[in-house]
Amino acid sequence: MLLEPLPDQESLRDTTAKYLADVMSSEQVRRLRDDAAGFAPGYWRQGAELGWTSLLVGEAQGGGSVSEHGLVDLTLIAHEFGLRAAPGPLLPANIVAGALSAEGAGDHSEVVAGLLSGASVASWAYAEEAVAATEPAAMACQVRAEGDELVIDGVKRPVEAAAQSDHLLVTGRTGDGLTQVLVAAGTPGLSVEAMHSVDLTRRFARVELRGVRVPSSAAVGSVGGAGAQVERQFEQAVVLACAEAVGAMQAAFDMTLAWTFDRYSFGRPLASYQALKHRCADMKSWLEGAHAVTDAAARALATAAPDAAELASVAKSFVGDYGAELLQDCVQMHGGVGVTFDHDLHLYLRRVSLQRALWGTPAEHKRRITTLLEQRGDA
Amino acid sequence: MATTEAEDLDDFRERARKWVTANLRPGGAERAGLRGSTDEEAELAAVAREREVQRAMFDAGFAGICFPKEYGGQGLPPAYQGAFNEALAGYEYPGRLQVPTLSPCAAVLLEFGTEEQKRQHIPAMLKGEELWMQLLSEPGGGSDVAGATTTAMRDGEEWILNGSKIWTTGAWWSDWGLCLTRTNWDLPKHRGLTVFILPLRQPGLDVHRIEMLNGSREFCQEFLSDVRVPDTDRVGDVDDGWTVGTRWMFHERMLYNSPLVSFPAGAGNAAGGPDLLGIARSAGVLGDVAMRERVGEGRVLDVVGNCLQDRVGAAVRSRQMSDQAAAIVRLFKGISAARTRTLGYEIAGAAGGVWADGDGASADAGVDFLMRQTACIGGGTTEMARNVISERVLGMPREPAVGRDLPYRDVPRSATSRR
Ligand SMILES: Cc1cc2nc3c(=O)[nH]c(=O)nc-3n(C[C@H](O)[C@H](O)[C@H](O)COP(=O)(O)OP(=O)(O)OC[C@H]3O[C@@H](n4cnc5c(N)ncnc54)[C@H](O)[C@@H]3O)c2cc1C
Numbered sequence: 001m002l003l004e005p006l007p008d009q010e011s012l013r014d015t016t017a018k019y020l021a022d023v024m025s026s027e028q029v030r031r032l033r034d035d036a037a038g039f040a041p042g043y044w045r046q047g048a049e050l051g052w053t054s055l056l057v058g059e060a061q062g063g064g065s066v067s068e069h070g071l072v073d074l075t076l077i078a079h080e081f082g083l084r085a086a087p088g089p090l091l092p093a094n095i096v097a098g099a100l101s102a103e104g105a106g107d108h109s110e111v112v113a114g115l116l117s118g119a120s121v122a123s124w125a126y127a128e129e130a131v132a133a134t135e136p137a138a139m140a141c142q143v144r145a146e147g148d149e150l151v152i153d154g155v156k157r158p159v160e161a162a163a164q165s166d167h168l169l170v171t172g173r174t175g176d177g178l179t180q181v182l183v184a185a186g187t188p189g190l191s192v193e194a195m196h197s198v199d200l201t202r203r204f205a206r207v208e209l210r211g212v213r214v215p216s217s218a219a220v221g222s223v224g225g226a227g228a229q230v231e232r233q234f235e236q237a238v239v240l241a242c243a244e245a246v247g248a249m250q251a252a253f254d255m256t257l258a259w260t261f262d263r264y265s266f267g268r269p270l271a272s273y274q275a276l277k278h279r280c281a282d283m284k285s286w287l288e289g290a291h292a293v294t295d296a297a298a299r300a301l302a303t304a305a306p307d308a309a310e311l312a313s314v315a316k317s318f319v320g321d322y323g324a325e326l327l328q329d330c331v332q333m334h335g336g337v338g339v340t341f342d343h344d345l346h347l348y349l350r351r352v353s354l355q356r357a358l359w360g361t362p363a364e365h366k367r368r369i370t371t372l373l374e375q376r377g378d379a
Numbered sequence: 380m381a382t383t384e385a386e387d388l389d390d391f392r393e394r395a396r397k398w399v400t401a402n403l404r405p406g407g408a409e410r411a412g413l414r415g416s417t418d419e420e421a422e423l424a425a426v427a428r429e430r431e432v433q434r435a436m437f438d439a440g441f442a443g444i445c446f447p448k449e450y451g452g453q454g455l456p457p458a459y460q461g462a463f464n465e466a467l468a469g470y471e472y473p474g475r476l477q478v479p480t481l482s483p484c485a486a487v488l489l490e491f492g493t494e495e496q497k498r499q500h501i502p503a504m505l506k507g508e509e510l511w512m513q514l515l516s517e518p519g520g521g522s523d524v525a526g527a528t529t530t531a532m533r534d535g536e537e538w539i540l541n542g543s544k545i546w547t548t549g550a551w552w553s554d555w556g557l558c559l560t561r562t563n564w565d566l567p568k569h570r571g572l573t574v575f576i577l578p579l580r581q582p583g584l585d586v587h588r589i590e591m592l593n594g595s596r597e598f599c600q601e602f603l604s605d606v607r608v609p610d611t612d613r614v615g616d617v618d619d620g621w622t623v624g625t626r627w628m629f630h631e632r633m634l635y636n637s638p639l640v641s642f643p644a645g646a647g648n649a650a651g652g653p654d655l656l657g658i659a660r661s662a663g664v665l666g667d668v669a670m671r672e673r674v675g676e677g678r679v680l681d682v683v684g685n686c687l688q689d690r691v692g693a694a695v696r697s698r699q700m701s702d703q704a705a706a707i708v709r710l711f712k713g714i715s716a717a718r719t720r721t722l723g724y725e726i727a728g729a730a731g732g733v734w735a736d737g738d739g740a741s742a743d744a745g746v747d748f749l750m751r752q753t754a755c756i757g758g759g760t761t762e763m764a765r766n767v768i769s770e771r772v773l774g775m776p777r778e779p780a781v782g783r784d785l786p787y788r789d790v791p792r793s794a795t796s797r798r
Binding site: 003004257260261269271272274277278280281282284285288289291292293295296310311313314317318363365366367368369370371373374377 | 656665671674675676686687693711764765766772773776778
């Protein structure tokens with residue numbers, strides 16, 4: 001998380017922290033395991049009032065950031081979500097709100113208004129089976145123009161909160177280019193089938209689109225020319241996933257460090273054993289590295305810095321690899337209690353593991369980094 | 380001098396960029412002596428060139444950017460050093476004069492030196508006239524820095540030093556040393572130490588070169604027999620050397636994050652890490668997905684290390700983290716430098732182990748791998764960094780120390796001294 005947030009950023013973070021502390025105890029998170037949606041509409045609406053969905057939307061459209069960089073502000077919220085393993089479609093709702101209100105996206109102001117108030121939810125149907133998330137050009141979903149309509153065919157998975165969403169932003173290909181289309185829930189040809197997830201409260205689905213027809217005004221941006229926008233959305237998603245995972249790493253690390261002081265073995269605290277001290281030191285270095293690179297990536301993306309793409313992939317790869325390692329080491333230091341349902345540790349292990357798998361695995365991002373290095377060399 | 384009062388950062392950056400392009404030769408960050416160069420003349424020529432470059436930087440107003448003006452520096456905030464480092468990216472730079480001369484040695488003098496010491500040495504360091512070494516490690520142990528046994532005995536207005544220091548890289552071409560000694564054996568370990576400065580070329584001080592496993596002979600050992608040092612060359616109070624030593628260790632761990640040193644920005648890790656993409660290209664394995672992932676992994680570690688360094692540096696400056704947090708960067712960079720060398724060796728394939736002249740980047744991968752652990756040993760080991768992080772940053776219990784309150788002469792110092 002930011003070392004030196006501005007006062008406005010700090011109060012944004014603080015109101016979310018207080019709200020989540022009030023309504024989202026770990027017992028509550030555990031209870032939501034059996035909830036079909038994973039979150040209550042009222043919870044989401046109240047969160048929206050605190051700014052959960054407005055930071056990537058321009059002021060003219062009713063949104064607004066607290067600093068000049070909405071994405072950086074949003075990482076503060078994502079971090080708080082991670083600290084509590086909080087439920088709710090934070091990432092997809094924001095990506096879609098940002099995409100719909102971006103310049104040249106067309107007029108989707110009604111949908112944006114619903115997202116801003118929290119009355120409605122939207123998600124991004126981006127990923128596909130057996131296609132690396134880092135390689136959108138390889139996706140199979142087709143969007144073709146027919147008269148003044150667009151016809152979509154394809155299968156998207158996993159799509160977060162698809163069954164809870166009023167709209168899906170579907171990314172597909174038109175010839176060699178990419179197209180994004182806003183599809184309302186219930187449109188004929190659209191089917192949503194629940195999937196399973198390592199996370200307790202995040203719901204995912206497989207979304208099938210068979211001859212789904214929408215008016216061409218449903219296009220978000222240009223037909224066949226959305227590649228740059230898709231890449232930007234993808235990198236935003238990567239940074240938000242990292243920010244949330246770093247929050248979960250922080251919570252797990254703090255909990256584990258405290259445990260090493262409380263737990264005794266052979267007449268002394270675990271914290272007094274050098275073998276464990278050294279592992280805590282390693283974890284601390286990973287944790288600070290994860291904070292550092294995630295913040296750097298968010299800033300780079302928000303300011304459209306030339307190294308933004310690389311930093312996003314570096315962050316995702318690092319947080320994915322070392323975040324998961326940190327969590328497993330926390331489990332190890334807890335011993336048996338670390339693998340029980342009543343302990344909170346697994347809530348964080350779940351969140352970090354989920355974010356490791358989504359939006360490109362560490363390996364996929366490493367390959368992307370190498371490609372970026374080659375391109376830089378060629379330039 | 381070209382510097383004007385309160386030059387704007389952007390103007391400074393522009394002037395730095397122009398000066399670097401016009402005056403320095405293109406080149407990367409090359410690590411002194413550790414790539415197995417055994418050519419003495421080439422080493423001396425490189426040292427001479429670096430002194431020249433340092434002098435040119437001084438004359439242009441780019442040396443000691445964050446050093447006080449009264450000692451020849453520019454008295455500017457760290458952002459200016461950062462801007463100069465950016466300008467240096469891709470150019471030669473006087474690496475041998477930065478660490479340890481400007482930090483930790485000059486940094487320690489700035490904090491603890493007398494006015495005369497600072498006036499005598501700091502401008503000379505900034506001009507490239509004085510190359511300094513840190514004389515900390517001893518044959519009996521380097522991690523336990525406060526366990527120094529090199530002894531200084533008072534003799535009127537002078538001190539007489541006896542003992543040995545070791546593992547100094549490049550002492551044979553250096554000028555001065557900052558030396559930690561024991562001045563009182565009747566006090567507990569940390570309370571009987573004193574720091575001195577001394578010229579490395581003088582009677583009674585023998586500098587022996589030690590061959591490293593890669594054939595380099597940059598490592599040195601110094602033997603001190605009745606070396607006389609005037610009391611005016613003492614740094615800090617008598618028997619209070621650990622106060623100096625603690626700050627010394629801090630500056631050492633700050634490494635290239637210190638605003639006192641110049642270092643080309645973005646040059647990857649400070650030890651001049653391997654060019655993994657180049658190795659993959661020369662080994663012809665860029666088409667192999669697994670190898671592409673290894674190249675990417677190396678880049679991940681370099682970039683995260685730099686971000687971490689920025690974060691911890693900023694946090695230490697704003698007092699959000701204690702000085703001891705510098706150990707976090709030291710640990711991360713050590714481990715990732717070692718990992719990067721493993722990656723290089725793996726990517727190079729057979730050519731890492733057996734190479735021909737003209738094999739390109741992969742030909743260095745083998746020797747780099749053999750020398751891998753230097754990154755985790757030099758500058759204080761990664762284990763010591765883990766001790767500092769766990770005990771000083773995370774507040775975990777200290778390791779039990781044998782005889783913390785005993786006179787140091789009664790504390791066991793080797794297997795044979797155990798009673
Ligand atoms: C490239 C390079 C350059 C160097 N340059 C200099 C220099 O300019 N000046 C200088 O003074 N020194 C220099 N050194 C020396 C370096 O600082 C020491 O080698 C280092 O501090 C370790 O000391 P040692 O070699 O005596 O090993 P030891 O202290 O004997 O340690 C041996 C092993 O035991 C571990 N260990 C020791 N104590 C503990 C403990 N309490 N807990 C856990 N593990 C422990 C160490 O981590 C290490 O793995 C350099 C070394 C290298 C490799």
